[in-house]
Amino acid sequence: MKIGVVLPTYRRLASAENIARAAQTCESLGFDSVWVTDHIVVPTAHLDSFGPTFFEAVSVMAYIAGVTRRVEIGAAILIVPYRNPLLLAKMMSTIDQLSHGRVILGAGLGWLEAESELMGVPHRDRARLADESLATLRACWEADQPDFHFAPRPHGGRRLPILVGGASTAALRRAVHLGDGWIGDDQSFEEMQASLAQLDRELQSAGRTRDGFQVAARTGLQIVADSAAVTASPSEKGWKSEEFVTAGRTPFRGLREEVVADFRRAAELGVDHLVFEFPVSRGEESMDLFETLASIRDEAGV
Numbered sequence: 001m002k003i004g005v006v007l008p009t010y011r012r013l014a015s016a017e018n019i020a021r022a023a024q025t026c027e028s029l030g031f032d033s034v035w036v037t038d039h040i041v042v043p044t045a046h047l048d049s050f051g052p053t054f055f056e057a058v059s060v061m062a063y064i065a066g067v068t069r070r071v072e073i074g075a076a077i078l079i080v081p082y083r084n085p086l087l088l089a090k091m092m093s094t095i096d097q098l099s100h101g102r103v104i105l106g107a108g109l110g111w112l113e114a115e116s117e118l119m120g121v122p123h124r125d126r127a128r129l130a131d132e133s134l135a136t137l138r139a140c141w142e143a144d145q146p147d148f149h150f151a152p153r154p155h156g157g158r159r160l161p162i163l164v165g166g167a168s169t170a171a172l173r174r175a176v177h178l179g180d181g182w183i184g185d186d187q188s189f190e191e192m193q194a195s196l197a198q199l200d201r202e203l204q205s206a207g208r209t210r211d212g213f214q215v216a217a218r219t220g221l222q223i224v225a226d227s228a229a230v231t232a233s234p235s236e237k238g239w240k241s242e243e244f245v246t247a248g249r250t251p252f253r254g255l256r257e258e259v260v261a262d263f264r265r266a267a268e269l270g271v272d273h274l275v276f277e278f279p280v281s282r283g284e285e286s287m288d289l290f291e292t293l294a295s296i297r298d299e300a301g302v
Contacts, residue, residue: 001267001302004033008279009055022279023064026071029294033072035275036060038079043114058091065099076183076218076275077108077165081126082119085133089140093154101155106183108165134178163216168243169198176202181214188248195244216273222253263300
């Protein structure tokens, strides 16, 4: 199971120095990936969730390509309707070339209606816009005879992976038909299990299996000596679809032995890539948990 960390591009620790330090620390500890998340503007009503500073996601991906050598560079989640699809295709393939084939595009619709309005994107049309954009990306990167010349394409002729985000049947269907995988966000194991069951139904309907289809999960990390000390993040509110919401303990926050067990449980469910958001918005923000994560990964043995 691959392990990644979301870079501190927003909230209290957001700075150029911390972004570079986090990326290089992940690489030195043998983690597999670093990730950015995406908002363009922060409506005043959501200032507590995101903080006033939010570094632009694609720009950070390009920056990280230059200060690392091995880790994959992912977006979880890039809001596809906010960007012209031809320009987005060019930016992603350029960074993939500059990083020698390390880009993962996590693609989503954007849940914050106030931001969509500020960006001039009709919120009700964002699913259609995202579907059109994802099809355009593939055409730019892979079509044999496009109507226009497009280069560079992804590094080495590889298939640049697109993981589709969202916790709804529509999002899972989009992942199966337009993506190479699915990435869930801050789900309990019960919610994840329900989502994966629906994913398997969608794959079967499309004549596919999970073989070669990536399953990623973005989550928090908080290690406490007392279960009563576990905290929640304000950014968890608002985006979550009600379709798969169930009761259940929030994983990867708790006593060390609980978190070790959570690693093993995620592996049992078939999660291929765990993405931790501890420097920014899951529990207590901290730049001091990298070594802890590495040791827990080793202890879990997955």
